[in-house]
Amino acid sequence: IGPDVIDIRKLYAQTGMFTYDPGFLSTASCQSAITYIDGDKGELLYRGYPIEQLATNCDYLDTCYLLLNGDLPNDKQRGDFHKLVINHTMVNEQMQFFLRGFRRDAHPMAVLTGLVGGLSAFYHDSTDINNPEHRHVAAIRLIAKMPTLVAMAYKYGVGQPYMYPKNDLSYSGNFLRMMFGTPCEEYKVNPVLERALDRIFILHADHEQNASTSTVRLCGSSGTNPFAAIAAGVACLWGPAHGGANEACLNMLEDIQRQGGVAKVGEFMEKVKDKNSGVKLMGFGHRVYKNYDPRAKLMQETCDEVLKELGLENDPLFKLAKELERIALEDEYFVSRKLYPNVDFYSGIVQRAIGIPVNLFTGIFALARTVGWIAQLNEMISDPEYKIGRPRQLFTGAERRDVPAGFKR
């Protein structure tokens, strides 16, 4: 296929040989034209556009349009797409009763996995993954309803009434209102927080074949319905090595803060470097980036803006994070392994400042990543050559043996 890439399928067809590559370290699972990462340079492009330019000049719905359709919308396309999305922001009222089956203290990711999968039971006209019209309607529904579902999961947990979507607000403004508004008073959207949230959504919108996206592709390759495939992505994202890292990172910062803050950073770093401790510097390291994750830079800037807006410039966790980063970037352990901050290192501090509870951070990530999952799913299903994903294995178990005579019950 290219100078560094072998198409092993030909070898398999000729000889039956296959490769062994746990964790897909050196295996491309598909061809894709959506997102490009140059891990050595620290570059991220959506459909060819640098993430820095998208985060500065576009909003999240422009980014959704781009990921789904391959190009940025013109004014008419932008207006039409916006209208289409806001037409679908409400969820079926029955979803409230479904939600009530959960304990109030359930983790929002458990709730969200259920709610997203449950959509397939409510929208029977968009469950055939092989029908392009069904896929399109499911895509719009998912993008439109994720903020409503995430906000409902939050309101349910805190015991407050749900807020219906308000469609004259922006995508992010509407989400802020559904989260923090109450029926008792008018909610005024803070434009700095609205922009910051929108940027968080843009930065998380897609990231090529990460674990959750690969999960969505694999799940969708069986021909299951689009809502079920996206629910599988939500479930995968929850893990602390993936989207759950933002929650784990903030918990880590709070732990160090409780133990003495910046003064304890040196001691903590020694633990991280001790392989027997099992402690990792959460929000650091990446399978593909062997340089600074460009999203982390943008997130740090957003963090500065939000903390300034809220008068929290002296936020101790932000200071702590900066100190950890400073030390790590000069430390042989991190330098030699090319470990840099990833998108999760600063995103938790921004979200916490906005008022989002720590256990909802990964839910915000899922909301934003939904469009990427759908775009990738669409790309796979639209390829006439797509096959069900079916990895092989190297069997290491018992050889053939007989059930002992007399075992029969």
Ligand code: ACO
């Ligand atoms: N802290 C300390 N050491 C680390 C860290 C870290 N955060 N990340 C990697 N290392 C070390 C590993 O122990 C390993 O050391 P070794 O060579 O001495 O054995 C080396 O760096 C290479 O790391 P791997 O785990 O082999 O790299 P892999 O590509 O498999 O893992 C991952 C990448 C999972 C992201 C890892 O860096 C990690 O666990 N980071 C912390 C969790 C995190 O922030 N995840 C979010 C990723 S971004 C996202 O999903 C949005």
